[in-house]
Amino acid sequence: MALKIFLGLWLSAVIVVAFVFPIVSHPARWYEFPVVPGLEDKARILFFHVPMSWTAVVAFIVSMAYAIKYLAKKKFDDDIISASSAGLGFMFCILATVTGSLWAKFNWGSFWNWDPRETSIFALLLIYGAYFALRSALDVEEKRATLSAVYSIIAGVTVPFFIFIMPRIVSSLHPDPIVNTRGKIDMNSTMLVVFLCSLAGFTALYLWMLRMRVRAERLDLNLQSKGE
Amino acid sequence: MKLTTFGLTSFVLFTKEYRSEIRTRYALNALLMFVVTTLSMILFSIARENVSPEVLAGVLWVIIFFSTMSGLARTFVSEEERGTVLTLQLIARPLTIYIGKLFFNFLLLASINVVTVALYLVLITNFSVQSYSIFALTLILGTLGLAAATTILAAIIAKAHSKGTLFPVICFPILLPLLITVIAATQKAVEGVPFEEASGLFRALIAYIIVIGAVSYILFDYIWKD
Numbered sequence: 450m451a452l453k454i455f456l457g458l459w460l461s462a463v464i465v466v467a468f469v470f471p472i473v474s475h476p477a478r479w480y481e482f483p484v485v486p487g488l489e490d491k492a493r494i495l496f497f498h499v500p501m502s503w504t505a506v507v508a509f510i511v512s513m514a515y516a517i518k519y520l521a522k523k524k525f526d527d528d529i530i531s532a533s534s535a536g537l538g539f540m541f542c543i544l545a546t547v548t549g550s551l552w553a554k555f556n557w558g559s560f561w562n563w564d565p566r567e568t569s570i571f572a573l574l575l576i577y578g579a580y581f582a583l584r585s586a587l588d589v590e591e592k593r594a595t596l597s598a599v600y601s602i603i604a605g606v607t608v609p610f611f612i613f614i615m616p617r618i619v620s621s622l623h624p625d626p627i628v629n630t631r632g633k634i635d636m637n638s639t640m641l642v643v644f645l646c647s648l649a650g651f652t653a654l655y656l657w658m659l660r661m662r663v664r665a666e667r668l669d670l671n672l673q674s675k676g677e
Numbered sequence: 678m679k680l681t682t683f684g685l686t687s688f689v690l691f692t693k694e695y696r697s698e699i700r701t702r703y704a705l706n707a708l709l710m711f712v713v714t715t716l717s718m719i720l721f722s723i724a725r726e727n728v729s730p731e732v733l734a735g736v737l738w739v740i741i742f743f744s745t746m747s748g749l750a751r752t753f754v755s756e757e758e759r760g761t762v763l764t765l766q767l768i769a770r771p772l773t774i775y776i777g778k779l780f781f782n783f784l785l786l787a788s789i790n791v792v793t794v795a796l797y798l799v800l801i802t803n804f805s806v807q808s809y810s811i812f813a814l815t816l817i818l819g820t821l822g823l824a825a826a827t828t829i830l831a832a833i834i835a836k837a838h839s840k841g842t843l844f845p846v847i848c849f850p851i852l853l854p855l856l857i858t859v860i861a862a863t864q865k866a867v868e869g870v871p872f873e874e875a876s877g878l879f880r881a882l883i884a885y886i887i888v889i890g891a892v893s894y895i896l897f898d899y900i901w902k903d
Contacts, residue, residue, distance in 0.1 A: 576850040
């Protein structure tokens with residue numbers, strides 16, 4: 450309960466700060482953000498879009514790790530965690546796609562133009578979608594767990610191709626995608642602190658939601674086994 | 678199991694696939710008609726248009742993708758339907774079955790692709806390949822990659838409901854890197870760039886085939902054993 454309230458306050462503070470702190474060309478006071486050439490006010494998306502994409506990727510990796518663990522140990526609990534994490538990852542992936550697309554409209558002029566980053570997040574959405582379609586088509590619990598674990602691993606190994614090969618085929622306009630040190634966006638310390646706070650907040654949100662979902666799924670499983 | 682017995686079992690399973698296909702020619706006939714139907718639709722729709730070769734390079738792979746989807750989905754479904762899964766599980770090691778199926782799928786896909794490409798080159802006059810070495814290598818690697826990825830996914834789909842509709846859905850995200858790369862390589866073949874310029878794409882294709890082959894090798898046991 451205390452965790453919930455703390456997380457709520459933390460993320461509200463991050464959101465308020467991200468919108469309210471002024472962007473000036475020569476930041477002098479501690480609460481001012483520097484201007485990013487070409488982005489100006491649109492740079493504020495950094496505090497939301499990047500943590501969302503980050504969380505989507507983390508959720509995917511967690512889901513894949515627990516899929517591998519399930520195949521090794523065959524414990525149902527691992528499948529529950531894997532599937533719950535995939536569900537949350539799908540949600541964060543949609544959020545990242547929507548925010549990115551809105552930003553692209555104002556910065557690049559169209560909602561969608563198949564930039565390599567857009568292609569790779571589209572592929573991630575498709576993988577999540579296919580994963581859930583496959584799960585719903587399998588009745589027997591054990592089979593569902595095994596086959597969806599196998600599928601998420603196969604999908605997982607193709608993801609690096611989007612990261613390393615796509616940018617070679619088409620050049621990207623996306624601002625530096627990884628948390629940057631010498632990238633296109635020069636963050637001052639205020640910006641960096643707010644960004645890292647947001648990153649921590651979103652990751653904690655994911656972990657909190659994952660814990661709730663896993664608990665709910667476990668209870669559901671218990672109820673089913675009692676009903677039989 | 679020794680390597681020779683392993684190879685022999687795989688080969689026997691391959692010949693079993695080959696014979697049961699030759700007996701009915703179910704997949705082959707259906708696929709040929711599929712290719713002819715699709716090609717004639719494309720011919721109708723581009724009747725008097727001047728379509729650029731770059732676009733046609735993409736359309737070629739659309740035909741190949743969907744013929745793969747309709748042809749190779751049945752790889753393991755047929756075993757489930759005929760009730761031969763248990764027999765196969767008893768007589769052979771999982772990996773030999775996978776390899777037998779993989780080689781058969783490659784052969785089937787390669788023969789269909791030869792027909793598709795021949796018809797495409799003859800019927801669609803705008804599609805003129807400048808660099809045949811790039812084009813041939815793209816087709817070989819593309820076919821190999823398609824066969825490798827769809828064989829393992831066909832094994833998964835054989836256990837699910839609504840197999841026919843779900844198969845392209847689960848295949849597309851996995852095949853997307855392959856498709857993007859082969860389309861780019863075919864466009865290079867049409868533009869007629871020197872071979873070195875396309876070598877990066879070929880390295881990517883080879884990497885894709887190796888990665889998919891390796892995960893299939895590791896994971897097929899889990900799919901096959903009930």
